Amino acid sequence: MERGPATRSGTGAPVPELWGGVECTINRVGEDYFSQLERSGHLQRITDLDAIAGLGIRAVRQPVLWEQVAPDGLPRAGWDWVDQRLLRLRELALEPIVGLVHHGSGPRDTSLVAPCFPEKLAAYAGAVAARHPWVRYYTPVNEPLTTARFSGLYGHWYPHGRDGPTFWRALYTQCRATVLAMRAIRRSQPAARLVQTDDLGRTWSTPRLAYQADFNNHLRWLSWDLLCGRVDRSHALWGWLVDCCGADPDEVLWFTGNPCPPDIVGINHYVTSERFIDERLERYPASSHGGNGRERYADVEAVRALASPTGGIGPLLQEAWARYRLPLAITEVHLHAPREDQLRWLAETWLAACAALRSGVDLRAVTVWALLGSHDWHCLLTRCDGHYEPGAFEVRGGTLRPTAVARMASQLAAGRPPAHPVLSGAGWWRRPDRLLHPPVELPVACPPRPATGEHRAPILITGATGTLGRAFARICVERGLDHRLLHRGELDIADPASVREALAHHRPWAVVNAAGYVRVDEAENDHARCFRENTDGPAHLAAECARTGTALVTFSTDLVFDGAHREPYLEDAAVAPLNVYGLSKARAEELVLERHPGALVVRTSAFFGPWDRHNFITCALQALRAGEPFHAASDLTISPTYVPDLVHACLDLLVDGESGVWHLTNGDAITWADLARRAAKVARTGTASLRPCPVAHLRLAARRPGYSALGSGHAFAMPTLDDALARCLGMGEGAAAPAPH
Incomplete structure (x- = not known):
C-alpha cells in the first residue's frame, strides 16, 4: 500500500x-x-x-x-x-x-x-x-x-x-x-x-x-x-464557527498546533x-424546504433536479x-x-x-x-x-x-476492466426518468462522466401477450435494461427453427421465457398443447441458448409437488406432480437443466399484481366490495407471489449469473381463503361475503396438492407478503410498481 x-x-x-x-x-x-x-x-x-x-x-x-x-x-x-x-x-x-x-x-x-x-x-x-x-x-x-x-x-x-x-x-x-x-x-x-x-x-x-x-x-x-491544521483566522469558515457555532477560538486553533494530516x-x-439548492420553493415538496436564517430554499438531490448529470x-x-x-x-x-x-x-x-x-x-x-x-x-x-x-x-x-x-x-x-452486458445501459442517475423536479440548466456545463460500455445486447423476453412477459418488459424499461418482447409470430419457442432464427437475429445476452400454457384445469384434456408449450418449448430454448452461450431463465410451478409435506418445499425436494400441468413443468425442468446446466429455473406460485385484473386478489376484492359471495379454498396452502417482486428478483439473479432451480415467492404459507382475508384487511374491505370452502366444493378438473408452499435453501429473500400486499393495494390496481433506486 x-x-x-x-x-x-x-x-x-x-x-x-x-x-x-x-x-x-x-x-x-x-x-x-x-x-x-x-x-x-x-x-x-x-x-x-x-x-x-x-x-x-x-x-x-x-x-x-x-x-x-x-x-x-x-x-x-x-x-x-x-x-x-x-x-x-x-x-x-x-x-x-x-x-x-x-x-x-x-x-x-x-x-x-x-x-x-x-x-x-x-x-x-x-x-x-x-x-x-x-x-x-x-x-x-x-x-x-x-x-x-x-x-x-x-x-x-x-x-x-x-x-x-x-x-x-x-x-x-x-x-x-x-x-x-x-x-x-x-x-x-x-x-x-x-x-x-x-x-x-x-x-x-x-x-x-x-x-x-x-x-x-x-x-x-x-x-x-x-x-x-488549516483552520485559522484566515479560513473561510472561521467567522461562522466562532460567531454562529460558538466555537472557542482556542479549540479551533488547537489543531493548528497539533496537526495530524x-x-x-x-x-x-x-x-x-451532490445537492442542489433553489429559492423557488413551489417547485419542490415541503419536506425539502429549509433555510439559512437569511432566506428560505429547497435542498434536494442534484441528480433529481439538474437537467444534465x-x-x-x-x-x-x-x-x-x-x-x-x-x-x-x-x-x-x-x-x-x-x-x-x-x-x-x-x-x-x-x-x-x-x-x-x-x-x-x-x-x-x-x-x-x-x-x-x-x-x-x-x-x-x-x-x-x-x-x-x-x-x-x-x-x-x-x-x-x-x-x-x-x-x-x-x-x-x-x-x-469492468465487463458485463448490462454496462451498455445507462445508470438511473443518467436517465431522463431520474428527474423528480422541473429540470434546471446550470450556467456551466459539467464534465462528462466516463462511459461504462458500448456493445448493446438485449434481453429477449417471450410471451408478449401474457402477464409475466409484459411485467418483465415494463420493469426492464424502469431499470434501463435493453430488451425485446416477442410474441409467438416472432418467436415460437416450440419450433426449433424459430428459436434459432430469433437468437441469431437479436443476439441477446439472456433470454427470459415467460411464454407457456397456464390453464391448469384445461390441460387435463389438452395434453398435446400443454406439453408443446410447457415442455418442448423450454427444452428447445435451452438447447439453443446453451449452443450460443446465452443465459436463460424459465419458470416452473409449485404444482410439481404432491402436497405430502407439511412444511415449505425446498429446491432439492423430489417432484411428484398430481396433474398434467405439473407434469409438463416437471419434465421441462429436467430437460432444460440437462441441455443447459447454466439455466435458471424459477419455481413460483399464486401470482398477484397490479397489472392483471384477473388474478385471485383482484377478483376477491371486487367481489367482497360488492358484497357478492366469493368462494376460496380453505384446505389448499400456497405461497403467494407479487409479480413485480418476482420480476425484480429474477432480473437480479439473471445479472448475477445464477443457475439451477430457485424458489421465489413472498414467503408466507397461507390458504387461498386466508389470503383473501389478509388482502381484505390491507384494503380495509369487509369479508362478510367470503365463503371459505374445501377445494372439492370448487369442482376443479385438475387435482391440486393440499400443501405446496415453497421455501428456499438459497441466501436470497423477497419482501414479505404483508409488505407486498401493502404496496400492491396501496398502488391501486393497474398502477406501476416503482423499481427500487
Missing part, C-alpha cells in the same frame, strides 16, 4: 488497488444502539473473511469498534472477536484498515459532546495497537463531518442536536479524538498511517443562492482541514452526496488532490439500486479513478463497500424496518452468496 498503485491493467497502465469494507455502523438513537454487524450476521461468521479474500482485494476496512469491544470500559473489554478476526486477516495476507468508531457516539458513559470522549477513545486506540502492533492503517473515526451533521445538525442520531453549537461540539470532539488516538497508536506502531474518511460531494445552486453553495462547498472539507484522504461518495466523482478527486496534495483513496463505493445499476456505479467510479490516476492524481485504491450489504439505511438508521440492500454478497438466509458485484470486484482486483 505504501508504494501506491501496484496493479496494472492488461494494457500495462497502472490501476488503483481494490479494497473492500463491511458496513459496520453502530449508531445510537435515543437509548437504542443499532449494529450493522449484528444485522448482517458478520459477528458470528469468521468465514466471511475467507470469502472476502477470495475476491482478490488487497485491504479491508476492518471494524474494531469501541462500542462493541468495550461497552463497559477497557478493564471489561472483550477482545476475542477482534483478536480472531485480525489474526485471520493476517493469515489471509489482507491488510486491515482498522476502524474504531463508525458513526457511533461511544459507549454509554460518553458521547460526541462529552469532554471525556477524545481521551477515552485514545485509551482504547492505544490498547488496540498494543495488542496488534503489526497493524499499520487506522481510521479512528469514520466520517466525522457527516456524523456531526447527522448527530448535531439534523437530529437523526444521538445526541440529536439541531443547532450549530452541537454540530461544532460533535465535530471538534471527533477530530480531537482522531489526533489523540493516532498519537496513542503510534506509541506501539510508529509507522501507523491515518486513513481519514468523509463524504465528499458538491452543492449546486441557482445564481441567487451562489453564496450559500459557496459556504456549503467550504464546509465539506472541514474535517480534513482541521486535521491538516491524513496519510490517505479517504473519499466516500454517493449519488446523494454532474461529472460525478472524477472532478471531486481532482479538487481533493489540488487542495491537499495527499494520497487519496475512494473508501466507499456502494449504491442501493437494482443489480445492473450497482455494477454501473462501481464501473463508472473505477473508470473515473483510473482516469484520475492517469492525470497525475496519487490515487491509491477504490473500495467496494457494504460487501455484505446494509440494513435500514433508507431511513438513515433511525429505525429497524428490515430493509436490506445487498452488496457484493447476499447474506439473507445466513450464508454468503456472491452477486455480480463480487464478480466485477474480482475482475477489477485482477487489473481487468
